[in-house]
Amino acid sequence: MKPKYFKTLAVVLVLAVMGAIAVSQTVRRAHMRGDGMFGGPMLGYYVHKLDLTDAQQAQVKAIMAKEKPALQPLMLQMVQEHSQLRDLVMRGSFDEAKAREVASQHTQVTTELAVQYARIASEMVQVLTPEEKTKLTTLINQHEQRRMDHLQGKTPEQTQSQ
Numbered sequence: 001m002k003p004k005y006f007k008t009l010a011v012v013l014v015l016a017v018m019g020a021i022a023v024s025q026t027v028r029r030a031h032m033r034g035d036g037m038f039g040g041p042m043l044g045y046y047v048h049k050l051d052l053t054d055a056q057q058a059q060v061k062a063i064m065a066k067e068k069p070a071l072q073p074l075m076l077q078m079v080q081e082h083s084q085l086r087d088l089v090m091r092g093s094f095d096e097a098k099a100r101e102v103a104s105q106h107t108q109v110t111t112e113l114a115v116q117y118a119r120i121a122s123e124m125v126q127v128l129t130p131e132e133k134t135k136l137t138t139l140i141n142q143h144e145q146r147r148m149d150h151l152q153g154k155t156p157e158q159t160q161s162q
Contacts, residue, residue: 046136046139047060049135049139050128050132050135050136050139052127052128052132056127056128059127060124060127063120063123063124063127064120067116067120070116071113071116071117071120074109074112074113074116075113077105077109078106078109078110078113081102081105081106081109082106084102085099085102085103085106088102
C-alpha cells in the first residue's frame with residue numbers, strides 16, 4: 001500500500017473511532033467525567049484542535065445525529081456480547097463452543113460498525129478544509145506515534161531523547 005493511501009486510511013479510521021466514541025457515550029455516559037463536544041471526548045478534542053467554525057461544528061453534529069439511530073443498536077449489541085462473554089468467564093466452567101459463537105457474532109457486529117464508521121468519517125472529512133485535513137493528519141500521526149511508543153514500552157522521556 002502506498003504511503004498516501006495509508007495516511008488517508010489512517011484519517012478515515014481515526015474519524016471512525018471518533019464517531020464510535022461519540023455514539024458509545026450514549027451507552028456509557030454515566031461512566032464519563034465529561035461528555036466532550038458532541039458526545040465524545042476524542043471528537044471534542046479534534047474539533048477543538050482543528051478550531052472548526054460554528055458551521056462546521058454544526059455539520060459534524062448533524063452527521064452524528066443522522067447516523068446515531070443506525071449505530072446505537074450495533075453498539076448495544078456489542079455491549080450485550082461483552083456481557084455474555086463475561087458471564088461465560090464468571091460461570092466457572094468454560095464453554096468454548098458458546099464463547100466461539102459469541103465471538104463470531106461479535107466479529108460480525110464489529111465489521112458492520114467499522115464500515116459504518118468509515119462511511120461517517122468520510123462524510124466528516126468532507127466538512128474540513130484542505131488545511132484542516134493536513135492538520136488532522138498531523139494530529140493523527142502524533143497520536144499513532146504515542147500509541148506505538150506506549151505499546152513498545154517507551155516512556156515520553158525516552159521518546160523525546162531519541
